[in-house]
Amino acid sequence: MSTATASPKLPVLTAESNLTRYLQEIRKFPMLEADQEYMLARRWQEREDLEAAHQLVTSHLRLVAKIAMGYRGYGLPLAELISEGNVGMMQAVKRFDPEKGFRLATYAMWWIRAAIQEYILHSWSLVKMGTTAAQKKLFFNLRKLKGQMQAIDDGDLHPEQVSHIATQLSVPEVDVVNMNRRLAGPDHSLNAPLRIDGDGEWQDWLTDDSEDQETRYAEDEELTKRRALLVRAMENLNDREKHILNERRLKEEPTTLEELSQEYGISRERVRQIEVRAFEKLQKAIRNAAIEERLATA
Secondary structure (H helix, E strand, O other), X not given: OOOOOOOXXXXXXXXXXXXXXXXXXXXXXXXXXXXXXXXXXXXXXXXOOHHHHHHHHHOOHHHHHHHHHOOHHHOOOHHHHHHHHHHHHHHHHHHOOHHHOOOHHHHHHHHHHHHHHHHHHHHHOOOOOOOOHHHHHHHHHXXXXXXXXXXXXXXOOOHHHHHHHHHHHOOOHHHHHHHHHHHHOOOOOOOXXXXXXXXXXXXXXXXXXXXXXXXXXXXXHHHHHHHHHHHHHHOOOOHHHHHHHHHHXXXXXXXXXXXXXXXXXOOHHHHHHHHHHHHHHHHHHHHHHHHHHHHHHO
8 A cells, every 4th residue: 555645647748738848847857866766666666655656757757758759750749659658667667676786767768668669559550560579670670771871751662772671670671661661651441442433442352361259269268178177287297397397398488408407406318307207297187187077067
């Protein structure tokens, strides 16, 4: 429970207000010394002191504004960019651990940028611009690289420019071409007519290749059952078997046998044997649990 009364609201930059006035307002909040920041962070972490959190946020509003201004080239209102950046700043304060030994600004800038970039990606187009880390990297660096090549106002890029950008960002050349065209062209309504003198719309020619609701429901139900069986089956393993199996079979990037052998002080071959035995025990437990479930529902 908070030990302080509600703090005053943060300054807000609206479409009607003046940027200079907003910057003057946020400069009134003092910058914090390292020891002040540490004590405020501890107060928030230990007692959820709202006044402490407010001081941490307001002392970094200038950082938010500076980062947000770096994204003005995407054609979105600066007020909205700053607002989203402030949300990221609040999230950073909420998760900041002063015991890690670094300053809040170092930690917060990642949350601020992430919040602003997600907002830009969702606002730039009705169609999602980027779904992978590489596509997002391309989206946010393409304009900068085009500026360096003095091609910011060009249409299609020259082949050598495409090749240079693709190499710089480690993405396929076709992704560079497609993203450049997406950023250069506006979105088109699916309700737009196919022909001026026709009644049909573009959306009439779209097909839905996704699964129907019944299929998705059945698959979700089956996945839920399998997860439940896995959880029950894991109870048959001891702590070491659970840990090794999880590290070797259930992680996206499996831990190496060498790393686990050092952790447990045993040979890599011994780790492999434990992994195999644990997996066999897990398979057997899952089969038995599935049989019991079928018998119970028969």
